[in-house]
Amino acid sequence: MKTAFAPCRTAVSISIALNPKAGIVGVITPWNLPLNQAARAIAPALVAGNVIVAKPSEITSQTTIEMARLATEVGFPNGVINIVLGTGKEVGEAIVRNPDVRKVAFTGSVGVGRAIGHIAADRIIPLTLELGGKSANIVFDDADIDTAATEAVKGFTLNAGQVCSAGTRVLVQRSVYDVFLEKMKSAVQAIVPGENLGPIITPAQFQRVQSFFKVAEGDGARLVHGGAAAEGDGFYIQPTVYADVSNDMRIAQEEIFGPVGVVIPFDTEEDAIRIANDSDYGLIGTVWSQNISRALRVADRIDAGQIFVNVWNTMSVQTPFGGYKNSGYGREKGIEAIHHYSHLKTVTVKI
Template sequence: MTITTELQDVVAESLVVDGAQLIDGEWVPSHTGRTIDVINPANRALIARVPESDAEDVEHAVQAAERAFPAWRDLNATARGALIFRWADLIEQNGAAIDSLESQEVGRPSWGPPPMAAQLRFIAGQADKVQGVSLPTYSPDTVGYTLREPYGVVGAVIPWNAPGPMFATEVGSAIAAGNTIVLKPAEDAPLTPLALAKLALDAGIPAGVVNVVTGYGAEAGAAIPAHPRIRRVGFTGSPQTGRSIMEACAKNLTPLHLELGGKSPQVIFDDADLDTAIPAIAAGITLNTGQICAAGSRVVVDRRVHAEVVDRLAAAMQKVTVGPWHQQVNMGPLINARQHERVCGYIDIGREQGATIVTGGGRPAGADFADGWFVEPTLFDGVTPDMRIAQEEIFGPVLSVIPVDDEAQAIEVANGVDYGLVASVWTQSVGRAVRMTRALQAGQVGVNNALGAGVIGAPFGGYKNSGFGRTMGADSVLDWTQVKTVSMREAPLPRF
């Protein structure tokens, strides 16, 4: 296997170093001497290699973070925010290179300017808004107040589907609060996090404040929640791995937040504006090849408009263009062979359990698709709520349509899964919209939008098996702090 020009372009941009990770401000290999190939899922070409690290490398990163912590903690919050603002500027200046890098390792087509600069500017503005409160006291000679302080060294493990935004969300909030961090990106898409960490260093954020350790989840990833000197953990990924992370954190009583999977309903009533709903739903399930936890993968539709919705969704999904990252297409490949097998397996399960494929269901034909992990956008009709394709997260461009008779049944079906991440309601009735937003068991509910778009600083997180804790909102920095209560009174003068 040879290194393609993609790696040469990345190295030319000085964003990552082949075979190295970023610890204590230095590009270093793993002590194991082993590396992992980062593969372009559109053509299986080698993009770069990263270290195959383990617990010993995590220990080195923790030590670096511990050394950096006192000075970073004691730097005033406005100065920390200014460095994060500078980091955002560098990301913006390198936006084309970062977008290209993430497109190649994830497999998605270009999305244009990356969102990380805007994310970090929002976070930077929160850095010096971390405030304690004054407390009432029983006597006038006592003063009581609270301090919000960083935990110290914190850790995070992020997935492969949106490595850049995930990195900015976790790292930006953690360091804005005064923590130092050790982060393990997914082995399938570690290059964008490494590039962003390099730009953080270039922005003047001191060495050791941001450390990125690469490797497999069972080795490097598992070492983060298990580490006794990592004081808080953030994890985004599957519920299965989330449970393992939580068990590891429990041994050291380490607090954490979990952002896990979703099986999000798109509830369409008979008064919905289908001209708006249909394109949004089709785009939502095919964006990033359906590999988004918030993707609306279930269409819960009023039976009176069921046939029209199916016909229009099929037409919209048939217009979705598929291809490699460098083409002007709507959808790329799945991330790897394992994910391809998983998604195709669910398509087979849908058929076996009696659902009807309206469109898609196979692999695109042609030379552009021969080496990549491509799948067609797939629409199922005749789906019942108990089918596996209606209950389990597929994490692919597979949409299930479930007809219902009334509002009560729509609520029952929408809530009738283990997940509760995102839900959408399509209706022109204000009263129904209000009732549905209260009834739906989800951390985010959109009315007449597919993914909760258009809100700045909206807290993001889940109900039920979709996890707990919130990111991206105004409290995202506060969540990386702990509260200390101070009670102060003057000591009595000595008697002589």
């Protein structure tokens, strides 16, 4: 006896995940590192298929204009990268409010980022916010002290301290505190304004940085080096180090945005983690220790978007960059950045 089997008739569905472009992306950038700040938002937005309306700072707009000109010169169609000049209040706010703009990337202050966030929330559009930091540079007693001291100084003097990821809080284990301070002092004395240290970009920021010298004195911080404007013409600030700082002082909590580092002692690993995380910001952190298990354990517990071990700030375009807490949200650079400039769509097909 033979058995016949009827053909099986079933419905099969497949789902495909697509990443449609966001559309028009608004990019609002600050006056520090203007070409870098513009490129790291514009590049992933373009890769995702969007077009750009960018507003650079009115103080440092030329590099962004030149980037757009070069893009047109090499073949970008007109209208893909658009630069609009003006102040944040007039132009930046108009970009965020424009109904055709479906995504905004902003780099700048917490106050402005919060204001943009309110507008974006009303419109229910996504944001990438990169808002600054007060990053902790943690030095344990088994670290390579010479290297850690030299790199710590680089951490708060690069671009005259006008970097959101500056390592301005240097946390040093008490058993090596005095030795580290001497080596740090030697390293900072080798930095000369006008030679290997640039100026503060704006007059207002120049005055703001100097105002913190009085704040530090009032709080009882010990001046190790600097603490004044440099002699001569230009908006130059002496590279400055304060020691014996407690983490509740204003100079340890507020982003100064100048070449000013504060040195804070700690006793134990738990102390270091507690102090590092006692901040409204969470952008980067650095851990110096020859005990890699400890370094990685501490790195895991620091509330920051990027952590470096035995090296200071070696980020590249491949590494995602972004913060926790008041340092913002979203990520720039890396493959993760592209996801912020597209909308995930699932298409299900019955076959």
